[in-house]
Amino acid sequence: MTRLPIRPWQAVLEKHPAVLRALIAAALAAHLVGTAGGTLPPLTWAMLATGALALVMPDRRIGQALWTVLALAFAARLIPDYFRAANHEFVLAYFALLMALLWRAEPFWPHAERFCLFMLALLMGLALIQKVSSPFYMDGDLLGQFLLQRDIYGMLTPLLIPGIGEADIAATALRDRVLADYALSAGSVTPLPPLPEGLAATALAMTYSSIAFQGGLEVALLFRRRLGVVLHLVIVFFVITVYAMRHENVFLSLNCIMGFALTDDRSRGMRVIYVGVIGWLLVTYLLGYRPALLI
């Protein structure tokens, strides 16, 4: 039976290499433009032009050479100051290298899927290990501090934890006083002003929920074939949860790209959702737009 050619909008529902490549290229470009700020430096222009040229180049050998140059540029940006580079910048560099490796690969998808499964498992697994091995995190201090200083759910917490606004002001003033005093900053223990009831318990509950969820996601990756669409709902839930708390759009778009690469016939409906979420994350990242409902 002759198969009808796939229309562009249908490609999203198929395992079409061009869609995955376009998503990766979009994330790389958004990162380059977003981190450059207002005026793009010449190197950013050169990297964007190299990527655009690679995408439209009819000769795939030249396209692959251009991707190799671009991937090396991403890696070269990281190497000298790796201790200043955010974690998602490493994932972006890996994806740029993947594009160079797979530009002429036929079949493309099995390699991309293998890499994305590994990266998602590595990323979530290492993040889980880092959390479990950090007493600061496991005591609920990290999320407690974020809640207290209203770095997460800043609009929501005053409704659920009365008095958090006043506690935030007092704690911030104390923190600034400690930071401004050499002797206090060099080694001291200073009691915090009274904290609202329920803050520490909320933080601890959120901490253990987060650990359980992240562990669950690792297990879901193991049983992904059996779980089908459930795995993807878990990934999207993770993305939405983090999105509601922190401005990590590029990192979250990479999670969605990896999720997209893991879709199969049972979860093909998720592809449109992934593409929509990635588009939203990258466009709002570039526009600097954050809906202020939950944050």
Place this chain on the structure above:
Amino acid sequence: MNRQGAITHGVSALMLAAALIGGAQYYQSHFDLLTPWKGGGYGMYTEPHPNYRSVWALGAGGEGAAAVRLFPRPAGDLAALAGGVIPRDRQIAILRQAAYLRFFPRAAEAARLQALIGAPTRIEVHELRLSVAHGEIRTRRLFVAEPAR
């Protein structure tokens, strides 16, 4: 090796590199002073943000000398520490280097900062932890670089 084999091996090498970088970052952030927020080990949101690290410069007198905070928000008399007026470009370079130092305090980075200041200076990096569970702010001296002789 055919093309398919080369691609498979290439992707495997990339995966191995990602795992090694992640492992190295874990080691450096747990057994050295690299902040878990940076460096490719996915430890962001586990420890205090690097902005909770402060960088201080002290004159050759050590702990008794006037301390100048270089990060965050500079405070103190940097010119007195350096023994005279510091040109604006050098001031910017000093503050930038101090900001870099907080991510991964190391002797080489501290020596660069000392050279920029241009006078015998002791460099310290401190860390502040705001603990909701224990109801306290705890600080500690994370790193010290004595003045170059």
